[in-house]
Every structure is written in structure tokens, then in C-alpha cells.
Amino acid sequence: MTGIGEAPADLLSALEAEPSPESVEDMIAVQTLSLGRRTVAVVTLTRPAQHNALNLAGWQRLTTVFSALGDDPAVRVVIVRGAGGRAFGAGADISEFPAERLGTAAADRYNSAIAAALQGVQSVPFPVIAMIAGLAVGGGCELATACDVRLASTGSRFGIPIGRLGVTLGLTETRAVAGLIGAANLKYLVYSGALATADQALAWGLVQKVVDPGELVAETARLAWNIAESSEVTVRATKQVTALAADPAVTDQHTLIRALHAQAYGGEDLREGIDAFLAGRAPKFTDGRTPSHGRS
Structure with a gap:
């Protein structure tokens, strides 16, 4: 890689x-x-x-x-x-x-x-x-x-x-x-x-x-x-989910976590990351943002 x-x-x-x-x-x-x-x-x-x-x-x-x-x-x-x-x-x-x-x-x-x-x-x-x-x-x-x-x-x-x-x-x-x-x-x-x-x-x-x-x-x-x-989707989601993880009451079904999951796995950054990895080149990610309501 x-x-x-x-x-x-x-x-x-x-x-x-x-x-x-x-x-x-x-x-x-x-x-x-x-x-x-x-x-x-x-x-x-x-x-x-x-x-x-x-x-x-x-x-x-x-x-x-x-x-x-x-x-x-x-x-x-x-x-x-x-x-x-x-x-x-x-x-x-x-x-x-x-x-x-x-x-x-x-x-x-x-x-x-x-x-x-x-x-x-x-x-x-x-x-x-x-x-x-x-x-x-x-x-x-x-x-x-x-x-x-x-x-x-x-x-x-x-x-x-x-x-x-x-x-x-x-x-x-x-x-x-x-x-x-x-x-x-x-x-x-x-x-x-x-x-x-x-x-x-x-x-x-x-x-x-x-x-x-x-x-x-x-x-x-x-x-x-x-x-x-790096993928901005990954970077921002990491900060948000880490903040949520401090609350033991939060589960994987939390609205923000579901929204981040959908954005990542239905978005362009993952496709670009996979293509870049398989081609042995540096990825060129978009300027995608994590959901605005999820600011940690």
C-alpha cells in the first residue's frame, strides 16, 4: 500500500x-x-x-x-x-x-x-x-x-x-x-x-x-x-464516535453512528481507497463531510 x-x-x-x-x-x-x-x-x-x-x-x-x-x-x-x-x-x-x-x-x-x-x-x-x-x-x-x-x-x-x-x-x-x-x-x-x-x-x-x-x-x-x-470521512467520524463511546448507554444503533456508517460505506472515499490500494497508488479522496449534526 x-x-x-x-x-x-x-x-x-x-x-x-x-x-x-x-x-x-x-x-x-x-x-x-x-x-x-x-x-x-x-x-x-x-x-x-x-x-x-x-x-x-x-x-x-x-x-x-x-x-x-x-x-x-x-x-x-x-x-x-x-x-x-x-x-x-x-x-x-x-x-x-x-x-x-x-x-x-x-x-x-x-x-x-x-x-x-x-x-x-x-x-x-x-x-x-x-x-x-x-x-x-x-x-x-x-x-x-x-x-x-x-x-x-x-x-x-x-x-x-x-x-x-x-x-x-x-x-x-x-x-x-x-x-x-x-x-x-x-x-x-x-x-x-x-x-x-x-x-x-x-x-x-x-x-x-x-x-x-x-x-x-x-x-x-x-x-x-x-x-x-487521509479520508476526511474516516478522520472526522473517528473523533465523533470516540466521543460517543465515552457514554456506556450509546449503542451501534445510535442515530449518528448509523449516519456515519451509511456515509462511509455508501460514499466515494471507500471506493477510492479500495481502488488506490489495489492499484498501489496514493488515494485521492473527496472533500466529503461527516453529518453536520454529529460535531463532537
């Missing part, structure tokens, strides 16, 4: 460089790369001097960004990363807590902004890859777990050391992290304040692959391009 080729040079270049200043708004940079009929988006947290800690405006901007990307029919995959090479994200900006997070009303507003951002990442219909180099701590760790797949470089560190602050985890954040590493490991991270190594994160299932720092860009680009070149 013909495999997916190497990632385009434009994608590699975008991931090797820092985002341009004009692409940044409220500490979030957005770059969209049109690669033929496919668009790959790169979202960068851009406060390297503060280890890419996000303030309230940054969390709100993430929600806006992912809402717009989710509505773009050309987008196939999004990569989230941190600027500067030292951190993916160090969580929330503690310096603004006195003004923005003290008192129940202020905390509700701030916590709702974080939850909305994480839910925005989770709800887009295409895969989101976290490219992690350095620290993924607090809200940065939570943001990474909201993504579909996480790739990390050796030397990366993960943790939620909030016990020294006196804040609490929201339900959205707790579900995102505990859903990957289990409740006991989440409690350990909070209670101990420890930062897990990349190897420990890999063993827990927090990340899917750990590579040398010099290989992280190429590995991330390769995965993103593999997704972009």
Missing part, C-alpha cells in the same frame, strides 16, 4: 519559525496554510517571556479562534504550540488574579472563559494536535489534554501545581485530564505539585509520542499531513 508522503516544506517552515507579529491578537497567533485543497492551521500561544501563560483575554481569544476554525470547511487539522521553545503553556496569568479571579463572581467569569476555550478545542470536527516543547503546566496542561493528540519533546514537563495557589479545577478541566490519565494520577499531580517527565506522561497516556527536540517539528508536521491526506 502506498504510504503518505513527507509533509510539505511550507508546513515545516511554519512550525520551525515564530509567528509573524501581524498574526497575533490577544497573545494568540493564527496561521492558516493552504496546501492544495487542504488547510492546516497553526495556533500559537505567544507570551514566551511568561512561558506562554494566558490571561483572560487570551482564553477568550482561543474560544473565538476555534469557533472560526471549526466553521471553515477547508480546515483538516490544527496544530497548537507555544512560542519561544521553552514552554507549550504555563497556564493562567497569576498576576491578573487579584483583579480578575478574586471573589465568586469574578472567578465564575474567569473559570467560564477557561472552560469555553477548552470546550472550543474539543468541539471542532477535525483533529487538534498539541506540539509540546518545554512546560505544559496548569492551564497549559489542561489545554493540551483538550487536544486530540499530544506529541512532546524529551525534556517537556507536565503538571497542575495549584495547591500553592488555592484555586480549584473546573469540571471541564478535570474531565479532560482525568479522561486521559485517570482520577488517581490527576489527584497525584495536584496533591504533590510534582511535574511529570515526558516519559512519565507517555506511560500515563498523557502524550502519545516523545521525540528528541530536533525531531518534534518534523514528527508533528508528518502527523498533521497524514491526517490531511
Whole structure:
């Protein structure tokens, strides 16, 4: 079977460089790369001097960004990363807590902004890859777990050391992290304040692959391009059915699962995939979409 080729040079270049200043708004940079009929988006947290800690405006901007990307029919995959090479994200900006997070009303507003951002990442219909180099701590760790797949470089560190602050985890954040590493490991991270190594994160299932720092860009680009070149019917259905599978009450007779099944086995991508496999060539899939009501 013909495999997916190497990632385009434009994608590699975008991931090797820092985002341009004009692409940044409220500490979030957005770059969209049109690669033929496919668009790959790169979202960068851009406060390297503060280890890419996000303030309230940054969390709100993430929600806006992912809402717009989710509505773009050309987008196939999004990569989230941190600027500067030292951190993916160090969580929330503690310096603004006195003004923005003290008192129940202020905390509700701030916590709702974080939850909305994480839910925005989770709800887009295409895969989101976290490219992690350095620290993924607090809200940065939570943001990474909201993504579909996480790739990390050796030397990366993960943790939620909030016990020294006196804040609490929201339900959205707790579900995102505990859903990957289990409740006991989440409690350990909070209670101990420890930062897990990349190897420990890999063993827990927090990340899917750990590579040398010099290989992280190429590995991330390769995965993103593999997704972009794969059947969009398969890719989007995988995200949707995986989300449904978390509910033990869902069966194979669920309306969405039946609709996805019908689309796949009655659609053109399967025919093209079979023909390409038998001919020993790369498939050329259509721009088919999974049912719109099935956004996970």
C-alpha cells in the first residue's frame, strides 16, 4: 500500500519559525496554510517571556479562534504550540488574579472563559494536535489534554501545581485530564505539585509520542499531513464516535453512528481507497463531510 508522503516544506517552515507579529491578537497567533485543497492551521500561544501563560483575554481569544476554525470547511487539522521553545503553556496569568479571579463572581467569569476555550478545542470536527516543547503546566496542561493528540519533546514537563495557589479545577478541566490519565494520577499531580517527565506522561497516556527536540517539528508536521491526506470521512467520524463511546448507554444503533456508517460505506472515499490500494497508488479522496449534526 502506498504510504503518505513527507509533509510539505511550507508546513515545516511554519512550525520551525515564530509567528509573524501581524498574526497575533490577544497573545494568540493564527496561521492558516493552504496546501492544495487542504488547510492546516497553526495556533500559537505567544507570551514566551511568561512561558506562554494566558490571561483572560487570551482564553477568550482561543474560544473565538476555534469557533472560526471549526466553521471553515477547508480546515483538516490544527496544530497548537507555544512560542519561544521553552514552554507549550504555563497556564493562567497569576498576576491578573487579584483583579480578575478574586471573589465568586469574578472567578465564575474567569473559570467560564477557561472552560469555553477548552470546550472550543474539543468541539471542532477535525483533529487538534498539541506540539509540546518545554512546560505544559496548569492551564497549559489542561489545554493540551483538550487536544486530540499530544506529541512532546524529551525534556517537556507536565503538571497542575495549584495547591500553592488555592484555586480549584473546573469540571471541564478535570474531565479532560482525568479522561486521559485517570482520577488517581490527576489527584497525584495536584496533591504533590510534582511535574511529570515526558516519559512519565507517555506511560500515563498523557502524550502519545516523545521525540528528541530536533525531531518534534518534523514528527508533528508528518502527523498533521497524514491526517490531511487521509479520508476526511474516516478522520472526522473517528473523533465523533470516540466521543460517543465515552457514554456506556450509546449503542451501534445510535442515530449518528448509523449516519456515519451509511456515509462511509455508501460514499466515494471507500471506493477510492479500495481502488488506490489495489492499484498501489496514493488515494485521492473527496472533500466529503461527516453529518453536520454529529460535531463532537
